[in-house]
Amino acid sequence: MKFRSKIIDVGCLNHFTRVVNTVSKLTKSCVLRLTRDHVYFVLSGKISTGGVSMWCELLQVNFFDEYQMEGVSADANEIFLEVTPENLSRALKTAQNAKSVKMKLTKKNCPCLTLAAELPSLSSVSRVVTHDIPVDVIPRRLWHDFREPQMPDFDVSIYLPPLKTMKSVVDRMKNLSNYLVMEANLKGDMNLKIETDLVSVTTHFKDLGNPPWGDDGSQTVSQSRDDDLMAEVRVDIRKLQQFLTGQQVNPSKAMCNIVHKRILHLIFLHEDVSLQYFIPAVV
Template identity: 25%
Template sequence: MRFKSQIRNVNLLAKFCASLASLGQIAWCRLNDEDVQFTIVPDKGSQVWSVLRPEMIFETYILQSASPQNTINLEVPIQALSRALRSALGSTSAEIRLTKKDNVPILSLTIVTNTFSSGNNVVAHPTTSRGDGGNADFDFDDNDDLSLRDANGGGSSDRETIITQDIPVKVLAMAVVERLHQPRTPEPDVNIYLPPLAQIKTISERFTRLAMATTKASSGASPRLELSANMHGSLKISVKTDALNITSRWTGLAHPQLDPTHFPDLTDHPTTKMKELGGPNGENEAGWSRVRIDAKDWSRVLSVGRVCTKVIACFINEGALVLYVYLPADENGDEGDPCLTVS
């Protein structure tokens, strides 16, 4: 079992992991030949299912496993990984690999940075020895000692520093994760592009504070926000208490076009029926699809705004809200598939 890769886009991966870290403490990471998946399924609250193409974040991608498609399943403390990646921002290069230390599986992040020095240029070179660690399934490096040597005679120069961040992980057997599947939901009643998530987050948190200020302190419960949308470009966020009833509304939002290869006939699709029920001004309440969500959980979900360029919200009336979050376009201008699915 082997995983080693040079990180191509540290900034993007750091933002991505920071978004996940705000939604849970432990992530299931599945690496295989085709993609990199991160999944967070908490005891309660929103689930996250994410898929990244390896070439989006990795320069090289060395993966070897006895499982089909070289699959490796890891249980990762996502907050620790996020902190380690933050330390790599601005680095010259960063490499991540699956290894072992003291017989414990770890993700080892090796960061190379350059700093300006007025003295001798001291370069840290890792001296690596290979051991078996008592586990023949791993091809790993441990006992990495950093030896320092004088690189030149002196004078002002760049100093190269190597930093290693180790994140303990668990290697999961295929049998442990084979029953984990993304939830299946009915076809949505409304599909709509959301306005900037930072804008929604500001308004949602303001509504939450107002609701808590007008609710008895003894309740201690998080307020619930009502989100609703129609197929005529409108979105509403509302909060209601005994002393408060406020709503914020967006209009002129776009709706994604459904793929005709998957939906050749939209006559009986729920979104078509919902559009017929509603009106341009939202005068018919039957044309709105609604969900009620925990305000604190919603605030955590909106943290994915730090990594996305567009978000499609799929409303299942009085049932669920599914968000499809897209990464920034690549160098060819192709956004590809959504990287995060939050439900």
């Protein structure tokens, strides 16, 4: 089992750093899945017990100038590592002006993801800063727990409003309640609501648009559903705020799917990154 990669392009390094920073804001621990073509950050929470789930997918060729990996075997050419993304984020912060950054899987006192940043130097001798980030190698028998989550059979899919605006609204609502109701319909309308014994507040968004899932055959919303009918989900407002606060991916498309009273499925798409986040409903 081997992994070795190198980033030279500063734009790619900054982009990768933003992705890792986003992941580090969402979870203290996650699984780093390495395949020949992709890099994944996976959080496999149990929706049934109130846990959130995350699936972040990167096309490696758009980030790494060099990328070599050998999985556990020829028929299972993948590597699964449990990692603390905050540790990786801190290491990358020291490499922002680096001439190159190398990452490889090493064996020190324990398995490590070793990051070596070659920093600019006034002399002919280069300076290299090395970080050994402890990881746990996940055995193959547990890999099935970290596969891509299936797209839920949603009732409504809708584009999100500008994320800064949405974050501002959620930040203010958090001071009034621990829970938020998000509702939307197939006419591009979305409402954010909080209701307590003392106050009821609703923010309305109009003409957001609905993603055309049926055009590519990936999924269709029930054709029998009334366009005006709202689907809603009540979620822990802190989990939604954490997602909006932590994101640094700068998505070209941001949307959500609502499974009525069950799941809020948030999707951020960039040309070379996709981030999915599942927040279960609370009663």
